[in-house]
Amino acid sequence: LRALAQLLGPYGVKYMSERLVWHVASQITELNKIVNEHRDALRLARSCFDKPDKMRELLLQLSGDVKDKKQIAVSGPMESVLQRVTIIGEILSFHSLLHAALHDVLERRLPFLVSIVKDLYDSTDEHNRLVKSFKIDS
Structure with missing residues (x-):
């Protein structure tokens, strides 16, 4: 990823x-549709x-399982939600690794530039910081 970051x-x-944030937003939109x-x-x-009996029925309904075993099982809403949440996690992980x-x-x-930004960040108090989540390794 360092080579990719250097090229980009x-x-x-x-x-x-x-682009990654746009993809996360589209996955969230799809999750909203499923819900x-x-x-x-x-x-x-x-x-x-x-109520275990009622929950069993709802679980079958949400999992998309079919009663007839001859038919091909179609992924239900639970599988779709799990898949989309996994995709969101992978995108966010790639985002943090790329940064x-x-x-x-x-x-x-540019070690001199990074040290200047780190010193500037360290010299400001918490109320004057524009970006609170900006993290510079010591």
């Missing part, structure tokens, strides 16, 4: 970050969580 540069990494489609079953599951690789490249190629 800061503006390329910024563009990649914007809206199965809103009634989810509300019923929330209110009947202590860490860019930070490593900048430390190797």
Whole structure:
């Protein structure tokens, strides 16, 4: 990833970050559609969580299992939600790894600039910081 970050540069990494955030937003939109489609079953599951028979029926309904074993099992909403959450996690992990690789490249190629930014960050108090989540390794 360091080689990719070096090839892309800061503006390329910024563009990649914007694209990755767009993909996360589209996955969240799809999750919202799935939840809206199965809103009634989810509300019923929330209110009947202590009734095992009813929960078993709802689980079968949400898992998309078919009664006839001859048919091909189609992935249900639970599988789709799990798949989309996994995709979001992979995208966010790649995002953080790409930024860490860019930070490593900048430390190797521009150590003076990184040290100036770190000193500036350390010299400001918490109320004057614009970006509170900005993390510079010591």
